Amino acid sequence: xxxxxxxxxxxxxxxxxxxxxxxxxxxxxxxxxxxxxxxxxxxxxxxxxxxxxxxxxxxxxxxxxxxxxxxxxxxxxxxxxxxxxxxxxxxxxxxxxxxxxxxxxxxxxxxxxxxxxxxxxxxxxxxxxxxxxxxxxxxxxxxxxxxxxxxxxxxxxxxxxxxxxxxxxxxx
Amino acid sequence: xxxxxxxxxxxxxxxxxxxxxxxxxxxxxxxxxxxxxxxxxxxxxxxxxxxxxxxxxxxxxxxxxxxxxxxxxx
Numbered sequence: 342x343x344x345x346x347x348x349x350x351x352x353x354x355x356x357x358x359x360x361x362x363x364x365x366x367x368x369x370x371x372x373x374x375x376x377x378x379x380x381x382x383x384x385x386x387x388x389x390x391x392x393x394x395x396x397x398x399x400x401x402x403x404x405x406x407x408x409x410x411x412x413x414x415x416x417x418x419x420x421x422x423x424x425x426x427x428x429x430x431x432x433x434x435x436x437x438x439x440x441x442x443x444x445x446x447x448x449x450x451x452x453x454x455x456x457x458x459x460x461x462x463x464x465x466x467x468x469x470x471x472x473x474x475x476x477x478x479x480x481x482x483x484x485x486x487x488x489x490x491x492x493x494x495x496x497x498x499x500x501x502x503x504x505x506x507x508x509x510x511x512x513x
Numbered sequence: 514x515x516x517x518x519x520x521x522x523x524x525x526x527x528x529x530x531x532x533x534x535x536x537x538x539x540x541x542x543x544x545x546x547x548x549x550x551x552x553x554x555x556x557x558x559x560x561x562x563x564x565x566x567x568x569x570x571x572x573x574x575x576x577x578x579x580x581x582x583x584x585x586x587x
Contacts, residue, residue: 373525376521377518377521377522380514380517380518380521381514381518381576382514407575407576408572408575408576409575410571410575414571415571415572415575417568417571418567418568418569418571418572418575419568419572421564421565421568422522422525422526422565422568422569422572425525425526425557425560425565426522426525426526429525429526429527429528
């Protein structure tokens with residue numbers, strides 16, 4: 342088609358390229374993390390997946406506390422480093438998600454539970470609720486959980502690291 | 514083990530991995546990991562606002578304990 346613009350063509354190409362890129366991101370991340378586990382003599386298996394347009398890498402095992410840290414601080418740090426190591430190889434910024442010992446999966450369940458309990462309270466009392474500060478990933482989980490309630494709205498307020506989700510009645 | 518772990522973490526994120534050197538120095542109260550990299554890689558290892566250096570410190574104290582310090586030499 343002569344009217345096909347170069348931009349449109351590259352969009353089609355980039356979708357396939359994108360999936361390939363994400364798969365190779367997972368492989369590169371696994372190599373980086375596997376070697377770290379070897380050096381530190383840590384038992385752990387590495388799972389890789391592609392979800393919601395991101396590479397998702399998980400270290401699975403029973404004795405991974407040292408790599409999770411207080412409130413996931415070490416996990417977050419290792420995710421930063423893994424993204425940099427992947428970007429170093431691919432030349433593209435990585436949005437890879439890392440989980441270790443099921444920490445993020447468990448945190449997600451806790452946040453959905455918190456969102457639902459708070460939603461019921463706001464509906465019952467009509468009073469606006471402000472949650473504790475969370476990172477962007479955690480706030481998104483709460484926003485998504487509340488989006489199922491027609492009578493409620495959410496916003497984020499404040500600046501990181503103090504940025505928090507506010508839940509309130511629609512039209513209130 | 515600590516020096517090898519840090520050397521691996523740093524080698525993965527720089528342009529000149531062969532020029533990464535980590536020395537473990539045992540002091541009375543601390544173990545210090547001294548990191549040397551190619552001059553062009555210093556910025557990468559420190560990161561924007563010190564974020565990468567902070568991440569390296571966080572992971573190394575997770576792996577080695579709270580007495581582990583990471584110093585990036587330039």
